[in-house]
Amino acid sequence: MNELPLKMEGVSFHYKAGEAGIDQVGLECSTGSWTAVMGPSGAGKTTLLYCASGLLPVQQGSVEIAGQNIARMKESALTRMRRDHIGFVFQDYNLVEAFTCLQNVMLPQLFGGPKVGVAQSLQALKILGLDGYAQQYPSDISGGQRQRVAIARALVAQPDMIFADEPTGALDTRSSEMVLDALSTLVESGRTVLMVTHDPNVAAWAQRTVFLVDGTVHSICQGYTAEQLSTHLTSMTQVGQGVGR
Ligand SMILES: Nc1ncnc2c1ncn2[C@@H]1O[C@H](COP(=O)(O)OP(=O)(O)OP(=O)(O)O)[C@@H](O)[C@H]1O
Numbered sequence: 001m002n003e004l005p006l007k008m009e010g011v012s013f014h015y016k017a018g019e020a021g022i023d024q025v026g027l028e029c030s031t032g033s034w035t036a037v038m039g040p041s042g043a044g045k046t047t048l049l050y051c052a053s054g055l056l057p058v059q060q061g062s063v064e065i066a067g068q069n070i071a072r073m074k075e076s077a078l079t080r081m082r083r084d085h086i087g088f089v090f091q092d093y094n095l096v097e098a099f100t101c102l103q104n105v106m107l108p109q110l111f112g113g114p115k116v117g118v119a120q121s122l123q124a125l126k127i128l129g130l131d132g133y134a135q136q137y138p139s140d141i142s143g144g145q146r147q148r149v150a151i152a153r154a155l156v157a158q159p160d161m162i163f164a165d166e167p168t169g170a171l172d173t174r175s176s177e178m179v180l181d182a183l184s185t186l187v188e189s190g191r192t193v194l195m196v197t198h199d200p201n202v203a204a205w206a207q208r209t210v211f212l213v214d215g216t217v218h219s220i221c222q223g224y225t226a227e228q229l230s231t232h233l234t235s236m237t238q239v240g241q242g243v244g245r
Helices: 045-053 075-085 101-105 118-127 143-157 173-188 226-240
Strands: 006-014 021-029 034-038 060-065 086-090 161-165 192-196 208-213 216-222
Touching: 006 045, 021 045, 021 060, 021 208, 021 216, 034 045, 034 173, 034 226, 045 161, 045 192, 075 086, 086 143, 101 118, 101 143, 118 143, 143 173, 161 173, 173 192, 208 226, 216 226
Parallel strands: 034 192, 034 208, 086 161, 161 192
Antiparallel strands: 006 021, 006 060, 208 216
16 A cells, blocks of 8 residues: 555635635645645635645545545544544644643544553653653743644654644744754654745745645745745746736
8 A cells, every 4th residue: 555645636625606715736745745835825825735634625626645535524534534644733833721741742642543652742742852841831831842742742643644834933943943843853754744834944844845826736846945935936926916927
């Protein structure tokens, strides 16, 4: 069995008929790859991520995660799929404030996810530079540390796919680097990451960047530097505004 962790074919979603969304998006992510999604504001980046992860229902096309088409799944099966195969790292961290960092890392098993031991969870916190923070509560730590707790949770749950939406959005440069290092650790351990970002410096950490314009895939750039991505994004923005068409 050698299924792609993520395969999207002809995926369309519109919030209202004839209005903005995404159109006929195709995207394949191979195991252990890191893909960034960039594009002008309103291009459909978050919509793509939500369709890929089953948070929005696909109206046309198919989305396969680990070989299973989620576009036609019932909600209960989709919930199981998310629990067993998907990790989310979003800008608002998704931590439970009433739980310690350690409890947050162990959270997925409360919902029937894979059994994760205390030692394994402490090790994940350690890998993410959070040694000594296990008994702290989210309200007592910084944004970057909170984000790394969310990544530690993704690390122990070992999902096939990790969806990240502006994972460094609210962080300073040093915290951003620690979070991106943490995502690198996940990718090196064979996880697959699809990440939306508006920041070329963040996208440059990924192996390739998909550019969306007006809800469709405009181009895919492999191995670009932050500067090259920035230049490309500027030209996209002009395309998005109708210049250069
Ligand atoms: N809940 C919604 N209802 C209606 N329209 C929406 C909704 N969410 C997003 N849109 C519209 O769909 C389009 C794509 O939005 P999306 O958030 O996916 O873009 P984006 O590329 O992530 O934008 P940004 O970079 O500004 O976050 C935009 O025109 C947006 O206004």
